[in-house]
Amino acid sequence: MNPDWILGLIGGLMIGAAAALYMLGNGRIMGASGLLGGVIDGTGRANLAERLIFLAALVAVPAVMVGTGAAQASRPVAGLGVLALAGLLVGFGTRLGSGCTSGHGVCGISRLSLRGIVATLIYLGTGVAAVLIARLMGGAA
Amino acid sequence: MTRLVIAGLSGGLFGAGLVVSGMTDPAKVQGFLDLFGAWDPTLAFVMGGAVVVMFLAWRIAAARxxxxxxxxxxxxxxxRLDGRLIGGAALFGLGWGLSGLCPGPAMASLFFGGPSVWVFFAAMVAGMALFGLWSRRA
Structure with missing residues (x-):
């Protein structure tokens, strides 16, 4: 049996350390949707360089890990139409709700922020519902 | 300069953590959300580990x-718990469940997840741009 939960825990500690470094170092919340969204809609103009460097490293380090064989590649299982719809929902939803799994989840819950906790419970709930619906409809999920 | 170095280190560590934890694999994320199927608890360990570290970081922040x-x-x-927070989180969750991808892992897997990750990423960027236009009008 693969010790997936041990790797999950180690990776989780690394994600937490990244968020802690960004918060204690730069005074900012490490939220993936906020960092990218601010670049897309121009609201992050004031610290654009910082955002772009964060995002570039977020893309590059996993690419190198997989490219050198240190980690395994993985691909989405859903079809292209479903992925396009899902991408729209994730993009619009995370901006409307001001956060995703990293901002509301990791940074919000750990601060005992009511908004972060409520948002996380809601996206977990609709996430479970989406997987269930996809399963009932015989979708790829 | 310090800020840029910290941003690079943090982004890289975030990406590495996502890969190590298995969260760049959409099947593992959907496995966690699949309460009525073969449930995969990994995501709970990832979230737990990350939250514990950040909880300590917020304690340090409180003293500085x-x-x-x-x-x-x-x-x-x-x-404030308003309609935007609740509606936005609900829409995000639907997309997350359908794809097994949220913004961090989607970006982290751009160069190994095949063309379908780019389709998701392009749609996500479009959704964000759409929100930008919509919120400027509202």
Missing amino acids: NRSLSGAPLPAMPEQ
Whole structure:
């Protein structure tokens, strides 16, 4: 049996350390949707360089890990139409709700922020519902 | 300069953590959300580990008044539960469940997840741009 939960825990500690470094170092919340969204809609103009460097490293380090064989590649299982719809929902939803799994989840819950906790419970709930619906409809999920 | 170095280190560590934890694999994320199927608890360990570290970081932040770079530490936002928060989280969750991808892992897997990750990423960027236009009008 693969010790997936041990790797999950180690990776989780690394994600937490990244968020802690960004918060204690730069005074900012490490939220993936906020960092990218601010670049897309121009609201992050004031610290654009910082955002772009964060995002570039977020893309590059996993690419190198997989490219050198240190980690395994993985691909989405859903079809292209479903992925396009899902991408729209994730993009619009995370901006409307001001956060995703990293901002509301990791940074919000750990601060005992009511908004972060409520948002996380809601996206977990609709996430479970989406997987269930996809399963009932015989979708790829 | 310090800020840029910290941003690069943090982004890289975030990406590495996502890969190590298995969260760049959409099947593992959907496995966690699949309560009525073969449930995969990994995501709970990832979230738990990350939250514990950040909980300690917030304790450290409470005892300081500035970040290392001199910028103020993030203030607690106003704790208002409005329609935007609830509606936005609900839409996000639907997309997350359908794809097994959220913004961090989607970006982290751009160069190994095949063309379908780019389709998701392009749609996500479009959704964000759409929100930008919509919120400027509203």
